[in-house]
Amino acid sequence: MDYVIEMLNITKVFGNFVANDNITLQLKKGEIHALLGENGAGKSTLMNVLFGLYQPDGGEIRVKGKSVKITDPNVANDLGIGMVHQHFMLVDTFTVTENIILGKEPKHGAGTIDIKSAAEEITRLSELYGLEVDPYAVVADISVGMQQRVEILKTLYRGADILIFDEPTASLTPQEIIELIDIMKKLISEGKSIILITHKLKEIMEVADRVTVIRRGKAIKTLNVAETNPTELASLMVGRDVVFKTEKKPANPKEEVLKVENLVVKDYRGVDKVKNLNLSVRRGEILGIAGVDGNGQTELIEAITGLRRVESGNITLVGKDITNLKPRKITETGLGHIPQDRHRHGLVLNFSVGENFVLQSYYHEPFSKIGVLQNREIYNYANKLIEEYDVRTQSAYEPARALSGGNQQKVIIGREIDRDPDLLIAAQPTRGLDVGAIEFIHKRLIEQRDNGKAVLLISFELDEVMNVSDRIAVIFDGQILDIVNPKETNEQELGLLMAGHKVDRDNHQQMLDQAVKKEGEE
Amino acid sequence: MSKRWTPILIPVLAVILGLLVGAVIIAISGYNPIVGYAQLWEGIFGDSYVIGESIRQITPYVLAGLAVAFAFKTGLFNIGVEGQLIVGWFAAVYVGISFDLPAYIHLPLAILAAGLAGAFWAFIPGILKAKLGVNEVVVTIMLNYTALHVTNALIRSIAKGDTTEQIAQTASLRIPFFEEITQYSRLHGGIFIAILTVIIIWFILEKTTLGYELKAAGFSQDASKYAGMNVPRNIVISMVISGFIAGLAGAMEGLGTFEYVSTKTAMTGIGFDGIAVAVLGGNNPIGVVFGAILFGALKYGSLNMPNPPAQIPEEMISVIIAVIIFFVASGYLFQWLYEKFSKKKGVK
Known part of the structure; x- marks a missing residue:
């Protein structure tokens, strides 16, 4: 040989x-x-x-x-x-x-x-x-x-x-x-x-x-x-069987939790990135946002979470206007956020696992009293979540930096889900993770939905969006181009939508053929 | 055990190596290092007078180092400790000579004035950084000069000369008992204030939500914003606290060591040495105490080295201190050597 x-x-x-x-x-x-x-x-x-x-x-x-x-x-x-x-x-x-x-x-x-x-x-x-x-x-x-x-x-x-x-x-x-x-x-x-x-x-x-x-x-x-x-x-x-198609019951959507109306957001250069966007997420459903990176996803999430200024339009969370409120106010209104970049936003890498678990709640009881941290409570809580979310770490005192990517993500997910938010925003929650961790995270997102909470999933991975979502909103150039049912769509249709081709359902196949042909000619 | 002891082991190794290299330098320069070091030892521990003076020297270093370390822990580089110390010194003396009050009000008031003056001086770079993103290093350096010349002008205007009168004894940190047991050295009660401040700062950093937020901002501003913390406000708070501590260091000089303030042609150097103390102490409040002890003792003890029979020039000790700091600051080198060494033994 x-x-x-x-x-x-x-x-x-x-x-x-x-x-x-x-x-x-x-x-x-x-x-x-x-x-x-x-x-x-x-x-x-x-x-x-x-x-x-x-x-x-x-x-x-x-x-x-x-x-x-x-x-x-x-x-x-x-x-x-x-x-x-x-x-x-x-x-x-x-x-x-x-x-x-x-x-x-x-x-x-x-x-x-x-x-x-x-x-x-x-x-x-x-x-x-x-x-x-x-x-x-x-x-x-x-x-x-x-x-x-x-x-x-x-x-x-x-x-x-x-x-x-x-x-x-x-x-x-x-x-x-x-x-x-x-x-x-x-x-x-x-x-x-x-x-x-x-x-x-x-x-x-x-x-x-x-x-x-x-x-x-x-x-x-x-x-x-x-x-x-x-x-x-x-x-x-x-080392065991992995379920790819995440099993889930049919969604049972109820009232609206998040409502975004005519939203306009600029990026750091002052260019409009979200342009008159409308969107709504209901209790008991996972809304997936599919799209090529750079079409306004990041700005949309940052606007909802209060990290970026809204130029015009309204955002309503559980019936309350949260437009341009401070991030902490929005969090307390009922938002959980698994950020896109776990190292930059999701964790303080030099803090211990325990300290990271209370990053959103350190300032209220029982984790602190009159401004003094209650370490015993913090680490008891951390150990509980380490167990529950299967975080592989030597101890809760280990710095978050020392954990593998999948375990770091579990810390964030545990922290955000355990606060039991009405709306959970999960941005690229499985980026860079292996199938075992991906399966775990998808299950948790679906569990959250089944508990009557709303989930907004943003992902560049088509498989993930199609697998986990109950509805898929395709974002293109700062707007929701179309909302499709994952059971009635396929990768080709989504791919076209993501590239900005709005599909006319009646002439669906015809359009598809044309587009493919056109792409081939280019 | 290796991990737990490295923070202590590295500075100790660095000091030993620094002294060894220093000995070589002394020997090359044609002096006797053994006699020199013996005189250094005498200069620090020789009798109760020098012990008192050594502690007196250490006191402002503890606070200056703490001010730098605190800001550093929260992601800010406060090079303005020097200027904050100078305005603190002036404010303390001003209160000390201007009021006629009982000691239990006068002394705390003078100390507080020093802290507030330093805090105000640090508030300027803090607010500029928080609101406009101006680099605090540049602003604090400039404010050192501003502090120097502004206080000089103020001293001339109130003292009609280059030196103010002595502060009222009700504002003094001097303790007669200390003077008696140290053959009338200038040792004063400020060391208690320094130690108390260290404990308070350690508590703030390690045990309070404020410390948690300040450290979070120091490690990652993005994560702090994500968690809903008010990062600009925390920057200002951090600078103000750091400046307050620096102001207290000024009070040590104004209310303890000198009991007056005079115009200066140059910086005191204590604020800058505070940076070195913070590095020696690993930016840890407790570590800073040890850093200050080492630095202050060497600084004061070295004054004995030019005396016969050693007759080693004073400059030489500056070289040795610099060598020690160099070794500590290049702690990574030690860590690397240490790990390489342990790996060979297969310990990892």
Whole structure:
């Protein structure tokens, strides 16, 4: 067999913790090999071993048949291994070319940097792999998707022919994901080999040739993607059966909880982002908002929660006008908010888990009395929620920073749901989480609905919106373009709506065909 | 155990290393480090007089360090402690010489005046930052100079000279008993005020909702806003409290050490040294006490080093203090070395 990389029986131990237990991973030339596992399963450790950041305690690494010792990342580079990191390592104020050549600058005879020949080489590589990168653009000015391509070019420029992609789609828009998948296919057709670290099953099914599933530090199985399905992969990854289609009873909507009328909101640059938007959410239903990022979702949530000024229009919560009230007033009126960015808004990362649990309620009894914190009450409460929401942490005193993403999200969700708000806003509640955590969170949202509360779900993941919502409102250019029933719609229709094509139900199929055709011509 | 002890271990290691490096520097410069350090020790602990003076020196450092540390905990860098101290000093002396009151009113009133003056001086950068987003570092630096020259002008106008008269004894922090047991050093009762302030600030930061909000704003303004906290108000409160503490440091000098105020050609330096004290103390109220003890003792004890037989220039001790602070400030280096060392032993 023609393997470019063989990691044989790799074991890596930290103290008493076995991060990698006898894992074998073999990468064929010209394949995309997915590495699938939950957060904390040991994927990153394994890749850090391959990239020379950790030394294995046992096992052997072979590159192109030869046994090697990868003592540091430079050795990995020399062996043709390149890593595209999840968090980009780019200098914002440098141009694309300057970033790519950093540490490996071509020089003129006099010792000055030869930017021109570097830029030419980058243009050549960019064209070869269809990356369409402008070598003279400044990194701060280009999109996240483009920045990722710069990271890819960085590895190619250094002559890598084995590329490791670490969770590459975590921060990309749906359109950028499609483009990335094309790029990966192009890389393969030019003779590169790829290891794809991910916990998104859909991507694996779409792009990978083989997949190795890792669970709790052990390699569970390696399968051909053509011979498996998402259900099998999910249960292998989590170690039990996972329900994809979240089970739920039919909704039983009652009176209106949230009413948004003719809302206008500007973004930070002063541009109208929400334009005369109308919306209503009732008790006992989950209203999903689908849309491409940047169509006013963020501004809409910030306006409802009081974090951004409303220019005109009205917001009513449980019959009370909350337009332009202070966030705390709105929260106390009956709002729970799972924010889009859990690190920036949802948690004070340096605070303990316990302190984070009372972030919205520390100022009233029993958590404080006449301005003095009651730590015993706070930590009793925290321990109760840790139990209830299955937060995996050493203790309630651990800083929130030390928790994995899924557990951090559970802290936020526990805090917001336990206050029992009439309206729960969940913005991208499962971003970056693995299937086990996603399943848990979806169940909680539905439970909230079944308890007669209203839920407003904002998500860029179509699957999530279609699965969980009782009604789907499609937002486009700051307005609700249409409201559809998830049982009567499909991804194509939603996709069109999200792109701004209002669908005429009578001529539905006809429109669809036309649009697809038109897109094809472009 | 490693995690629990690192906050203590790192400063201790830093001090030892600083003294060692200092010894090398002294030796290279052609002096005898052992004799020098012996004289330093004598200068701090030699007799009851120097012990009293050392504590006297430590007192304002505790408060200045606490002022910096408090602001820092809440995400603000108050470089204006120096200026706040200067106006506090002036206000304390002004009240001390202008009123004729019984001691139990006069002294608290003078101390309060110092705190309020410092608080007002810090309120200016606080409100500018809260309302207009003006960087507090720039404003506080400028206000240091303003404080220096404004108080100089005020002193000249009320004293008709460069030095005011002595404060009334009803406003003094001096305690006759302390003077007697320390061979009439300038040790005064301010150390109790400093310790009490440390305890109050520790309580505010760790045990109250106010401290919770201030720290939350320090760690993440976005999360604070999300949780409905009034971040601009908290910025102002934080600066005002920090300035109040700095003003108290001024009262220590005005009501305790000197009992008068005179015009200055330059800053006192105590406020700036407060930054170093806060770093030494890891921005922790209790840590600041130890930082101030170290800093104040070295500062005062070093005055004995130029005496024979060591005859080490005073500047040398500044170098050694700087080296110690350098080692503590680069605590990350120690942490890194420490972790690397533990990893090799497979402890992690």
